[in-house]
Structures are given as structure tokens and as C-alpha cells.
Amino acid sequence: MTDLVRLTDLVLERDGRAVLSGASLALAAGERLAIVGANGAGKTTLLRAIVGLERAQAGAVALFGEDCLREADFRAARPRIGFLFQDSDDQLFCPSVLEDVAFGPLNAGLGAAEANARATATLERLGIAHLAARFTHRLSGGEKRLVCLAGLLAMEPRVLLLDEPTNGIDAANGARLAAALAAYAGAMILVSHDDAFVAAFATRAMILAEGRLVPGEIHDHPHLHSHPHIHPA
Numbered sequence: 001m002t003d004l005v006r007l008t009d010l011v012l013e014r015d016g017r018a019v020l021s022g023a024s025l026a027l028a029a030g031e032r033l034a035i036v037g038a039n040g041a042g043k044t045t046l047l048r049a050i051v052g053l054e055r056a057q058a059g060a061v062a063l064f065g066e067d068c069l070r071e072a073d074f075r076a077a078r079p080r081i082g083f084l085f086q087d088s089d090d091q092l093f094c095p096s097v098l099e100d101v102a103f104g105p106l107n108a109g110l111g112a113a114e115a116n117a118r119a120t121a122t123l124e125r126l127g128i129a130h131l132a133a134r135f136t137h138r139l140s141g142g143e144k145r146l147v148c149l150a151g152l153l154a155m156e157p158r159v160l161l162l163d164e165p166t167n168g169i170d171a172a173n174g175a176r177l178a179a180a181l182a183a184y185a186g187a188m189i190l191v192s193h194d195d196a197f198v199a200a201f202a203t204r205a206m207i208l209a210e211g212r213l214v215p216g217e218i219h220d221h222p223h224l225h226s227h228p229h230i231h232p233a
């Protein structure tokens with residue numbers, strides 16, 4: 001089967017410093033790949049390079065089996081990829097929640113009624129229909145996160161890229177997020193420092209260190225209290 005995302009030996013330098021120095025990965029349908037690594041290791045940069053928001057100086061990106069060489073190639077693939085940004089304020093831009101969630105479907109060519117129906121159904125599925133009429137900029141951090149995810153899921157993407165999805169989320173909204181992701185049938189790449197979340201969701205882990213990705217193993221081994229760790233495989 002064709003890989004949904006394939007990165008081959010990506011090299012990306014910033015200010016003369018290598019952030020990625022030969023990073024490779026392949027994501028198949030149904031996989032939930034966790035990428036872990038220290039602060040500043042380049043995890044966000046890697047996600048941005050997948051969708052062409054940052055361009056590697058060397059190496060190759062292929063999405064859905066198509067090589068992405070030019071901006072037009074990335075643009076063609078982006079509607080099938082939902083990218084949850086680390087900072088929700090970078091993602092939300094419409095005045096109301098319903099408008100924000102309906103924006104993607106509307107932009108993809110659905111009529112206004114159909115786009116609103118899709119947005120309403122997605123908000124209901126996430127358990128946040130009560131936020132539909134709220135101003136996006138007045139939402140709490142956790143609410144913003146779920147609204148961003150609703151906006152992505154309304155586009156019915158084949159791949160989700162999630163950058164620290166549980167950051168700043170309380171238990172109730174965390175449960176909503178977990179339920180929505182558990183019900184999502186597509187593939188995902190999950191960047192997270194939340195070990196419990198990674199252990200619950202990921203089918204595979206990779207560690208980003210010194211610009212390269214190496215296989216990791218998700219462990220759940222007992223300490224004084226039980227908590228999971230990710231080790232090199």
C-alpha cells in the first residue's frame with residue numbers, strides 16, 4: 001500500500017544550524033505514529049516540513065504517493081491533511097466558532113447550508129455544540145484546542161498532524177479530545193510530551209534527536225506509580 005506520508009533524508013537548516021539532518025519516516029494508513037524528543041529537537045519543524053510550510057534544503061517529501069517538489073504539489077495535498085498547530089491562536093481566525101469550523105468545508109466547495117450542517121455535526125461529535133455561537137477569541141485555551149480539532153475533522157482528512165494536542169487541556173476536554181481521536185479512522189502523527197497520551201494512542205513511536213528519527217519503544221513499566229516511557233528500540 002502507498003505510504004500516506006514519506007520523508008526521505010530531510011535536511012533543514014535554520015540560521016546556519018541543522019534542525020533536521022537526514023530525517024526519514026513513512027506513515028501507512030491506520031498508523032498512529034508518535035514523535036517524541038527534547039524541547040527544540042525540531043518536532044514542530046518536521047511537521048511543518050511535511051505540509052510544505054517549511055522547505056527542506058535536501059531530501060524528499062512524498063504525500064499520498066506523489067512527490068512534492070513545488071508549492072503547487074503541497075497545496076494539492078493539504079486539504080487531505082489536518083494540522084493541529086501548537087498554538088490555537090495561530091489556527092482560529094473567524095469571529096464565531098461555527099464559522100471557523102464551517103470555513104474549511106465552505107472553502108472546499110460545499111454550499112453554506114451543507115458546510116454549516118457539517119460543522120454542527122462535528123461540534124456535536126466532539127461534545128462542544130454549546131460553543132457554536134461563541135466568539136473564538138473569548139474561548140478558554142482548552143476550548144480553543146477542541147474547536148481547532150473540530151475545524152480539521154470537518155474536512156474529513158486522511159492524515160492528522162497533531163502538535164502537542166493535550167497542552168493546557170483539562171480532564172473533561174481531554175476526555176472529549178481522546179474520544180474524538182479514538183473514533184478517527186485516519187492515520188496520525190502525534191507530537192507530544194504527554195507520555196500517558198502517547199501510550200494510550202500511539203501504535204508506534206520515533207525519537208527525534210540530533211536531526212534524525214530513530215525507532216522508539218513505548219513502555220509502560222512500573223515505578224512507585226505506573227507511568228509510561230519511550231525508549232530507543
Ligand SMILES: Nc1ncnc2c1ncn2[C@@H]1O[C@H](COP(=O)(O)OP(=O)(O)OP(=O)(O)O)[C@@H](O)[C@H]1O
Nearest residue numbers: 014015019037038039040041042043044045046086
Ligand atoms: N521561526 C524560527 N526562527 C528561528 N528559529 C526557530 C524558528 N522556529 C523554531 N526555531 C528553532 O528551531 C529549533 C527547532 O524548533 P522546533 O519548534 O521545531 O522544536 P520542537 O522539537 O517542536 O520543540 P518543543 O518541544 O519545545 O515544541 C529550535 O532550536 C528553535 O529555537
